[in-house]
Amino acid sequence: MGTKYSSLEELRRKKELLKKEVSEIEDLITFDNTKESLSAFTNGFTDKYLKEEIKPDGATSISLNTNEIVKEFSNSVKDTVLNRNAVYGFAKSDTGMNLVENALKIGAVTFVGNYARKSLYNTSWKKKAIGLALIYLAPIALKYVREKLEQYQRNRTTSSLEQLI
Numbered sequence: 001m002g003t004k005y006s007s008l009e010e011l012r013r014k015k016e017l018l019k020k021e022v023s024e025i026e027d028l029i030t031f032d033n034t035k036e037s038l039s040a041f042t043n044g045f046t047d048k049y050l051k052e053e054i055k056p057d058g059a060t061s062i063s064l065n066t067n068e069i070v071k072e073f074s075n076s077v078k079d080t081v082l083n084r085n086a087v088y089g090f091a092k093s094d095t096g097m098n099l100v101e102n103a104l105k106i107g108a109v110t111f112v113g114n115y116a117r118k119s120l121y122n123t124s125w126k127k128k129a130i131g132l133a134l135i136y137l138a139p140i141a142l143k144y145v146r147e148k149l150e151q152y153q154r155n156r157t158t159s160s161l162e163q164l165i
Contacts, residue, residue: 050063
């Protein structure tokens with residue numbers, strides 16, 4: 001509010017400009033023109049995926065341009081498949097290995113959890129005992145196996161370093 005205006009007329013012009021800007025922003029926010037509003041919100045990303053159609057009654061509607069979506073998807077899949085070095089590099093990278101490792105862990109936990117749950121609801125006491133053992137003893141066994149594998153890996157690394165020296 002520290003701006004000084006030289007005349008009342010200048011202040012009125014500034015007020016009209018601000019009102020016009022506010023009404024344009026309101027039109028954008030209220031989605032009066034849906035394609036334009038989405039374009040503004042997504043910085044033009046949605047422009048090629050949307051198309052405006054004029055209905056017989058004269059109203060305009062927005063629809064997805066499925067041809068463009070399919071074309072974009074097929075191009076990205078083609079680029080990925082054709083660039084096998086990139087896929088192979090991703091698989092060998094730490095990120096790829098972590099992704100596979102986490103997927104295997106989640107799969108194992110899901111499989112064991114479902115089997116334990118089904119076993120607990122079984123009428124046989126032996127199956128219930130197996131379910132309880134899976135719930136309480138499996139984490140301990142897995143921790144033991146993981147520690148032994150890490151110890152084996154450390155020993156293997158140490159022996160290979162000794163051979164290099």
